Amino acid sequence: MRAYIQLIRYGNCVMAAVAAVIGVFIAFNILNPALLGYSFVYRTLSVFFVVFFVTGAGNAINDYFDYEIDAVNKPSRPIPSGKIGLSKAFYFSITLFIIGVVIAFTLNWITGIIALFNSLVLIYYAKTLKRKAFSGNLSIGYLTGSTFLFGGAVYGISGLYALMILFILATLATTSREIVKDIEDIKGDEKEKANTLPIHIGVKKSAYIASFIGFIAIVSSPLPYILSLLGINYLYIVALADIFFIVAITEIVFYKNASMSSKLFKIAMMFALISFIAGSL
Numbered sequence: 001m002r003a004y005i006q007l008i009r010y011g012n013c014v015m016a017a018v019a020a021v022i023g024v025f026i027a028f029n030i031l032n033p034a035l036l037g038y039s040f041v042y043r044t045l046s047v048f049f050v051v052f053f054v055t056g057a058g059n060a061i062n063d064y065f066d067y068e069i070d071a072v073n074k075p076s077r078p079i080p081s082g083k084i085g086l087s088k089a090f091y092f093s094i095t096l097f098i099i100g101v102v103i104a105f106t107l108n109w110i111t112g113i114i115a116l117f118n119s120l121v122l123i124y125y126a127k128t129l130k131r132k133a134f135s136g137n138l139s140i141g142y143l144t145g146s147t148f149l150f151g152g153a154v155y156g157i158s159g160l161y162a163l164m165i166l167f168i169l170a171t172l173a174t175t176s177r178e179i180v181k182d183i184e185d186i187k188g189d190e191k192e193k194a195n196t197l198p199i200h201i202g203v204k205k206s207a208y209i210a211s212f213i214g215f216i217a218i219v220s221s222p223l224p225y226i227l228s229l230l231g232i233n234y235l236y237i238v239a240l241a242d243i244f245f246i247v248a249i250t251e252i253v254f255y256k257n258a259s260m261s262s263k264l265f266k267i268a269m270m271f272a273l274i275s276f277i278a279g280s281l
């Protein structure tokens with residue numbers, strides 16, 4: 001059981017699911033629909049578990065396709081370490097995808113389409129896209145940002161629009177971090193002949209691109225407050241997130257420490273999530 005919890009990267013699943021629930025609450029605050037009581041609770045729980053299961057499935061299928069590269073980069077992962085067999089990991093992932101997509105379609109057709117599309121992107125990313133320069137990074141950026149869209153989609157098209165800014169911020173920040181992670185993984189990716197951005201254009205240029213994208217996210221971060229989507233408490237806490245983003249950028253540009261930069265990006269993303277919660281209360 002513990003190996004399967006490690007395989008789905010439990011922490012990322014919870015983080016992604018919380019982000020989607022934040023999307024539900026922000027869309028609710030903006031649209032003020034008459035959606036309360038049992039229906040609201042059912043939809044919020046469904047959003048949480050759809051994103052939890054689909055993210056977990058994505059992590060599992062990622063490790064399934066990555067088992068050779070992870071034997072170099074991350075030998076303690078469940079598959080290379082032998083805790084979970086390859087075919088068991090595959091069928092576990094597919095089962096989670098199916099459960100997540102079926103629940104998503106019980107909400108409405110938009111949430112169903114998003115969950116199905118994201119599931120296909122996660123499989124395509126793990127099989128092919130992650131070895132392609134930049135498109136792999138951007139797809140993870142989209143997937144992460146889409147958690148907010150998915151939460152808003154509970155209220156239909158208008159909910160999607162309400163969460164567009166948060167979608168863009170999360171996509172930018174995650175794309176930036178994914179490039180940093182590719183700089184960190186460059187040795188294993190070279191062995192695997194993956195054509196990631198650092199391998200394609202070099203570490204220095206990749207670091208500058210990651211920093212530029214991250215910088216756009218930082219300067220755009222006041223927008224949810226300026227556009228009255230989130231309250232003043234958002235501004236105070238996202239300022240803390242921005243400080244961590246800035247330090248993460250200096251780590252990769254000036255100190256060339258991709259591992260530290262990636263960790264600082266993740267901390268910044270955590271604070272950013274907290275700022276969304278604080279701003280929507």
Ligand SMILES: CC(C)=CCC/C(C)=C/CC/C(C)=C/CC/C(C)=C/COC[C@H](O)COP(=O)(O)O
Pocket residue numbers: 009012013015016019140144145147169170173174217218221238241266268269270272273
């Ligand atoms: C400037 C600003 C306000 C940015 C927003 C940042 C934000 C809220 C990002 C979204 C956070 C989120 C929804 C995270 C979900 C789970 C997650 C960490 C997704 C991206 O990670 C994929 C990564 O490849 C996992 O690798 P690792 O963390 O090393 O296991």
Ligand SMILES: CC(C)=CCC/C(C)=C/CC/C(C)=C/CC/C(C)=C/COP(=O)(O)OP(=O)(O)O
Pocket residue numbers: 012016020050051054055058059062066114115118122130140143144146147150181185
């Ligand atoms: C909104 C719905 C229904 C689903 C969203 C699904 C989400 C949130 C995806 C977010 C991104 C994510 C957690 C993707 C999982 C796949 C993954 C682990 C990508 C990174 O893999 P690698 O590039 O191999 O890096 P690692 O070294 O961490 O394995």
Ligand SMILES: [Mg+2]
Pocket residue numbers: 062063066
């Ligand atoms: Mg991987």
